[in-house]
Amino acid sequence: xxxxxxxxxxxxxxxxxxxxxxxxxxxxxxxxxxxxxxxxxxxxxxxxxxxxxxxxxxxxxxxxxxxxxxxxxxxxxxxxxxxxxxxxxxxxxxxxxxxxxxxxxxxxxxxxxxxxxxxxxxxxxxxxxxxxxxxxxxxxxxxxxxxxxxxxxxxxxxxxxxxxxxxxxxxxxxxxxxxxxxxxxxxxxxxxxxxxxxxxxxxxxxxxxxxxxxxxxxxxxxxxxxxxxxxxxxxxxxxxxxxxxxxxxxxxxxxxxxxxxxxxxxxxxxxxxxxxxxxxxxxxxxxxxxxxxxxxxxxxxxxxxxxxxxxxxxxxxxxxxxxxxxxxxxxxxxxxxxxxxxxxxxxxxxxxxxxxxxxxxxxxx
Amino acid sequence: xxxxxxxxxxxxxxxxxxxxxxxxxxxxxxxxxxxxxxxxxxxxxxxxxxxxxxxxxxxxxxxxxxxxxxxxxxxxxxxxxxxxxxxxxxxxxxxxxxxxxxxxxxxxxxxxxxxxxxxxxxxxxxxxxxxxxxxxxxxxxxxxxxxxxxxxxxxxxxxxxxxxxxxxxxxxxxxxxxxxxxxxxxxxxxxxxxxxxxxxxxxxxxxxxxxxxxxxxxxxxxxxxxxxxxxxxxxxxxxxxxxxxxxxxxxxxxxxxxxxxxxxxxxxxxxxxxxxxxxxxxxxxxxxxxxxxxxxxxxxxxxxxxxxxxxxxxxxxxxxxxxxxxxxxxxxxxxxxxxxxxxxxxxxxxxxxxxxxxxx
Numbered sequence: 001x002x003x004x005x006x007x008x009x010x011x012x013x014x015x016x017x018x019x020x021x022x023x024x025x026x027x028x029x030x031x032x033x034x035x036x037x038x039x040x041x042x043x044x045x046x047x048x049x050x051x052x053x054x055x056x057x058x059x060x061x062x063x064x065x066x067x068x069x070x071x072x073x074x075x076x077x078x079x080x081x082x083x084x085x086x087x088x089x090x091x092x093x094x095x096x097x098x099x100x101x102x103x104x105x106x107x108x109x110x111x112x113x114x115x116x117x118x119x120x121x122x123x124x125x126x127x128x129x130x131x132x133x134x135x136x137x138x139x140x141x142x143x144x145x146x147x148x149x150x151x152x153x154x155x156x157x158x159x160x161x162x163x164x165x166x167x168x169x170x171x172x173x174x175x176x177x178x179x180x181x182x183x184x185x186x187x188x189x190x191x192x193x194x195x196x197x198x199x200x201x202x203x204x205x206x207x208x209x210x211x212x213x214x215x216x217x218x219x220x221x222x223x224x225x226x227x228x229x230x231x232x233x234x235x236x237x238x239x240x241x242x243x244x245x246x247x248x249x250x251x252x253x254x255x256x257x258x259x260x261x262x263x264x265x266x267x268x269x270x271x272x273x274x275x276x277x278x279x280x281x282x283x284x285x286x287x288x289x290x291x292x293x294x295x296x297x298x299x300x301x302x303x304x305x306x307x308x309x310x311x312x313x314x315x316x317x318x319x320x321x322x323x324x325x326x327x328x329x330x331x332x333x334x335x336x337x338x339x340x341x342x343x344x345x346x347x348x349x350x351x352x353x354x355x356x357x358x359x360x361x362x363x364x365x
Numbered sequence: 366x367x368x369x370x371x372x373x374x375x376x377x378x379x380x381x382x383x384x385x386x387x388x389x390x391x392x393x394x395x396x397x398x399x400x401x402x403x404x405x406x407x408x409x410x411x412x413x414x415x416x417x418x419x420x421x422x423x424x425x426x427x428x429x430x431x432x433x434x435x436x437x438x439x440x441x442x443x444x445x446x447x448x449x450x451x452x453x454x455x456x457x458x459x460x461x462x463x464x465x466x467x468x469x470x471x472x473x474x475x476x477x478x479x480x481x482x483x484x485x486x487x488x489x490x491x492x493x494x495x496x497x498x499x500x501x502x503x504x505x506x507x508x509x510x511x512x513x514x515x516x517x518x519x520x521x522x523x524x525x526x527x528x529x530x531x532x533x534x535x536x537x538x539x540x541x542x543x544x545x546x547x548x549x550x551x552x553x554x555x556x557x558x559x560x561x562x563x564x565x566x567x568x569x570x571x572x573x574x575x576x577x578x579x580x581x582x583x584x585x586x587x588x589x590x591x592x593x594x595x596x597x598x599x600x601x602x603x604x605x606x607x608x609x610x611x612x613x614x615x616x617x618x619x620x621x622x623x624x625x626x627x628x629x630x631x632x633x634x635x636x637x638x639x640x641x642x643x644x645x646x647x648x649x650x651x652x653x654x655x656x657x658x659x660x661x662x663x664x665x666x667x668x669x670x671x672x673x674x675x676x677x678x679x680x681x682x683x684x685x686x687x688x689x690x691x692x693x694x695x696x697x698x699x700x701x702x703x704x705x706x707x708x709x710x711x712x713x714x715x716x717x718x719x720x721x722x723x724x725x
Contacts, residue, residue, distance in 0.1 A: 052620050073626035085621035089639040098635070099625030146625070 002028050002063060002153035002186045004049065009058035011044055011210075018044055019210040021058065026188065026203075031180050034190045035197040035233070036207035042190045043158055045207070049188065050156050051075050062153075073102075078147035079156040082163065084139045086131035092118075092142050093127040096149050110149075117145040120179075137168045144179070157189040161196065173200060194234050198222070206230050228358040231282050231351060237325045240288070242281045242298070242318070243355065246273055253364060256281050256352065260318035262297020266350045268361040278355035287345030288326035290314065290334055296341020300324055305336050314340075406701075413694040414498035420690045431497040435459050438477050445473060446490040457493065458485065502695035516696060520671070521678035525657060526703070528593050528674055533652040535598045537645055543599075544607030544641075545633050549619060559608065565601045570661070578665055592666040593674070597656060603648045610644035611637060650711050657704045675700045 004026040011019035018041045026032050034042040047053040049060060051072030059066050067075055078099075086095050093114060100110045118124045121141040131139055140160060147155055157176070161169045177200055180187050191197055197204050198218045206213040206221065206229070214226040218234075225231035231239045244264075248255035253267035256279060264281065273279070293299050300316040312332040315325050324342065334340055344350065352361045412420060415429040424430070434442040443459035448470065450456065458470035467484040475481040506516035547559050577596055586592030614637065622632045638645070660676045667673055670681075679700060682693035 050624065052623065072620075072623045073628075077624070079621070079624045081617050081621060083615065083617050085615065085617035087618065087621075087636060089642075098622070098627070102626040102628070102631060146621075150625075 005061040007059040010056045012056045022212045029184050031187045031202045033197040033201035033204050038192055040207040041210040042207045046156055046158055046190045050077055050079050077154045078150040078152035080143045080147050080160045082159040084143040088131050091128050096145050099150050113149045117148045121145045136164050155185055155187040159190055226360055228353040237285050239282045239284050240324045242322055244281050246275050246277045260298045260320040266352045267347045267364050268352045269364055280353040280355050282351035283345045285325045285327040287349040289343040290340040291343050293339050293341040298342045300340050300342050302338045305334055409694055413698045416499050417691045428496045429498050430494040433493045433495050435473055435476055445493045447493050448485050449489050502691045506692045521673050521675045525675040528590055529653055529656040532594045532597045532656045533649055536652045539598050540603035541607050543604045544611050545637050548608045548611035562601050563605050588669050593663050607644050610641055614640050646711050653707050
């Protein structure tokens with residue numbers, strides 16, 4: 001069993017604070033992804049869990065035991081590095097067995113584990129090669145294999161797929177997913193790619209500037225983002241934002257006067273906000289439909305129409321100069337230069353954020 | 366069939382580019398540099414098989430030409446000359462004695478018969494010489510044949526080898542440990558320590574000669590080989606060289622090893638040292654050359670001939686009255702051989718070491 005807890009963890013390099021007190025609980029067997037833009041502290045956080053960075057304040061708790069001062073080697077975790085960090089002067093077999101030898105494990109047991117990992121990752125034919133003689137995907141497998149043989153309580157992945165080409169990335173994503181399913185271990189995975197996060201995670205932790213923005217199931221983050229940053233970060237193409245002001249508040253929700261023109265109802269509570277407060281209205285591209293321009297609340301001058309056959313993308317600007325993207329199923333007759341009206345989703349698909357704090361206004365059930 | 370034209374084409378082939386005048390200058394410069402380095406060694410090799418006479422006379426010929434002699438009637442070695450007569454015929458004669466502008470000679474075929482001696486004009490006599498490498502230059506001092514004192518080459522060789530091997534091994538060990546700490550650990554004052562170590566290069570060795578001698582004597586290492594070895598171990602050049610190389614080894618490798626439960630010693634021994642092999646090879650070559658050729662410090666510490674290194678041994682050929690040039694040169698050639706072989710051998714390893722560094 002491996003239950004990991006971070007309690008108000010902070011990290012300071014010199015005078016620069018890079019992690020501002022993060023609380024997180026990860027259950028046994030969970031696949032958790034730390035996602036965020038570069039420089040958000042996600043790798044630092046992972047390295048603090050691994051024991052490669054010291055914790056400035058706060059506690060890292062593993063199975064109820066505070067491990068702040070326990071060296072990396074004794075935490076029983078295994079890590080896959082972004083650059084793979086395979087030992088270039090050792091064969092693949094030596095790379096896999098190095099960690100086990102350090103634990104003074106019996107020869108036979110080492111051989112058994114290494115062979116098993118090699119079979120699982122299909123690298124049996126490469127065992128006598130050096131890392132320099134392997135392709136990127138093969139190195140990645142060996143790096144994962146080096147973690148697997150340790151049979152760690154928690155796997156840590158630091159952007160493991162960022163050096164692979166797109167096709168291989170998709171393939172390795174599936175393999176890591178399968179590996180998690182088969183081993184049932186806890187895995188913590190750092191990436192800046194929200195697609196990886198959405199497809200692999202049981203739960204996602206979105207980080208920005210050393211702060212935890214939201215922690216939850218992928219679809220919860222997608223459907224009910226806690227703030228404007230998460231809303232914009234998760235989902236591709238990103239959520240559209242239109243600025244406006246609160247025009248009316250009642251029990252069923254609020255009415256927003258958009259800068260782009262028109263009024264729109266959003267079923268959210270507006271506790272603490274007054275009429276006339278600045279808000280950002282958000283709606284995802286796939287919830288937008290083009291309609292006849294006459295009578296539509298918002299008009300869009302189409303600057304780009306992308307036809308992918310199975311789906312189509314419209315990009316354009318509103319009268320207020322805000323850009324909007326729409327994803328349509330199938331094919332569309334709208335062309336560049338057309339002006340269309342926009343239907344901005346069902347009420348349940350609409351989001352509203354406090355423009356001052358960025359926090360999402362809660363949806364009414 | 367390879368013709369001369371083919372060979373010329375092959376030797377002067379370039380990558381489709383005419384020879385620029387800077388190329389000519391560069392080649393001339395390189396040829397000059399090569400000559401500067403190689404010629405003294407060639408001179409030494411060639412001279413090491415010449416006789417003492419040729420060396421003292423500064424005989425400028427490349428090959429070891431020696432006077433042909435024949436055994437005379439009274440057990441004397443007589444020089445052989447070729448007499449060119451007026452009619453152009455030639456006769457080999459042995460020189461017996463000078464007679465003014467003439468010389469008393471006897472035909473070589475009848476050298477035992479004094480009655481056959483006759484006078485011949487000196488300007489008709491041509492010295493007869495043959496190429497005779499003086500192997501004795503090597504064998505006499507090595508095996509003590511003839512009137513020469515035996516040169517205890519093997520003992521000096523052993524002393525030199527012991528000093529060089531131990532000093533080099535310890536240099537690699539100590540300097541790589543220092544370099545590891547200075548390149549891979551973060552601690553207060555690290556950069557200051559590097560600067561201090563490197564700045565000791567500015568201190569001339571002669572300045573610390575006396576304090577070093579007092580230290581060595583205080584430790585009871587006077588006239589001990591360890592007295593030569595220990596002061597030479599720590600080298601700022603070595604620390605700097607290894608540190609700069611180790612900085613290029615990615616920290617992630619060390620972190621991976623730490624995750625793999627490797628101790629710091631194991632990281633040093635199993636990860637850092639193998640990956641620093643090319644730099645270690647360079648330092649090994651430097652250290653071998655330094656220690657093998659070192660003269661000054663051993664001369665001060667070692668005064669008994671039992672502990673002499675080769676370089677000290679060689680200096681014994683230079684006497685107060687006369688230099689034993691022929692033996693000195695021959696023994697110098699033998700002294701040079703091991704260090705040359707080490708260089709040739711390690712050179713191959715450097716190339717292999719760099720090629721094996723499969724770092725991304």
